[in-house]
Amino acid sequence: MASWGANDDERIGRYVRQLRRARGLTLTQLAALAELSQPFLSQLERGLARPSMASLSRIAYALGSSQLEIIAAAVELDGPAPGPAPTLVRAEEGSHGRYGLGEARLLVAGDRPFYPMTFVADNTERGDFHRHPEGEFLHVLEGSCSVDLGRVDLGRVDPSGSPEGEHYELGVGDSLYYAGGTPHRWYSRDGARYRLFVVKQHVLLSTAARTAAPQLVTDLIGATP
Template identity: 55%
Template sequence: MLIAGGRRRATWYTITVPFDQEDPVTSLETAIDQQALSVGRRIRALRRARGLTLVQLAGEAQLSHPFLSQLERGLARPSMVSLERIARALGSSQVELLAPTDGSGASRARPGIEIVRASDGPRGPYGQAEGRLLVNGDRPFHPMILVGTSADPGDYFTHAEDEFLHVLDGTAVVDLGDGEHRHLGVGDSVYFVGGTPHRWWAADDDGYRVFVVKEKPETT
């Protein structure tokens, strides 16, 4: 899924690498960082769900096999540029890869119930936009709020899971790979099945705010 525009937040991913270089890798000098390990495990699970080998994912993301191997074991940290390449290759996003997986927001008294306040929820880049996940941990589906202002369509995203989009503010132009540009305003929605190429962008300078629900990939 592609959302254009938005600002990037500072994270512990501090390596910056030009697009024409490989191996943006930093081995951790101390004990394995738990966030790095969580990101690595999520990448490995998604890679296996997509039926990709490390070599295949490296080719899709234009990164090296040794780097990805270290990353999946929590022994390396990628730059945000590298993380975006990996996310695109996996049909995911940076904010989804970086989100905690422990479900820490769930109620202790009612484990199956979770409330996420307006100020909470993992936040981070979603393509070139800003995303906020509305659940914590691994759930059967991923609802989120995305905000974008860029008019650049960017590249298509494709993944195996179904997806739903509902416009809350502004106007988004949606392209589902068939050459038709659909202008969706406040209250409009679109649902598309897995395997559909998709991208969207802002119709004007006011940008947009959309509610998106994605199926959780079938991981093993």
Template identity: 55%
Template sequence: MPNRPTDRPAPREGTPQEPVGPRVIDEQAARIGSRIRTLRRAHGMTLVQLAALTELSHPFLSQLERGHARPSMVSLERIARALGSSQVELLAAADTERRRPGDIRPDVLRASEGVRGPFAEGEARLLAHGARGFEPMEFVGANTDPGDYYEHEEDEFIYVMRGSVLADFADQGRFVLDAGDSIYYYGGTPHRWSALSDEGYHLFLVKQKGADE
């Protein structure tokens, strides 16, 4: 899911609040930067184009991709949306519980574990460590304003565990989903959702693995 909004503000110069350093900050910064570069190239996007979409400076993005800078959460959100991803998925690149290629042992994730972060209009927790064949996550939100439409190349599946959600797919229709309902939609479908009561909602979401991964 989220992800790229359909409308973007006009670009502006630079982001002075973002620190830019001469060397790799740490392994996590390098992993996040590498993930951003991989996604950007998979979208056929140049650094200049990404800078225009995110209102972040070209030099900062260059430093970021090389692990020489660390983004603020605001900047990470702009980058994630421009690349059809989310903050929590980009943060997952820094997951220290990474598995070696060929390791097929079962991977248990406890209730207190999992990468957490902003996702769409709520908060998400990834339900698997490191590299995986698909992105399973739980998503909690209470937004009554659906916000922008999001769009990404991967298929997605949602199961409602608690609450009621209005799922809006632009010209593909709007659907009220209650606890126990599920919906599957294909990559490239604009989508957004909102809570139908003060109770909010709790979702189980599975996103298809990107072709670049």
């Protein structure tokens, strides 16, 4: 289960601050979106306060992220730079935790430019639309899944709750990609379990990852015959 210890409080706060800035939000704006107090968020970002899982869920939603992504990325914040060496995640490994209205398990370790994961849920509740700047890819491994997509230019739903966009019914073997900024939500029409393979672009915020990424591109270009 994705979790953190007392020594990770500072990294959680630092990652939230970096992600907030990457999203172009002020502390006041994040406080309003997450419906939390600005003093609490200020203390959290400085590693002086620890959020409950409910508070972290609100913060993650406001930042277009998830509890799982924030905790997993934060604990890797000061880790070694990701290089070209293969990274193996065994079947019993990988950070796992809440992702939207279901549970997900990350299939890669470290701060990487994309997050592949498996997602399992049986929610009939549609819930709120989620929205993040990164693109996302879905592939149905088991069951069937309903997907509502809102319009990117509006980023909202109409008063009746129907998305001003598209609706898709996905079955085993079906895939769907939508661009960053697209409001989206997934659910089951009959409450049956569905399982997805999800790939989400990821913001590289750690110093090591941001330093390594352009260097890796330079090395690859330099190695081209």
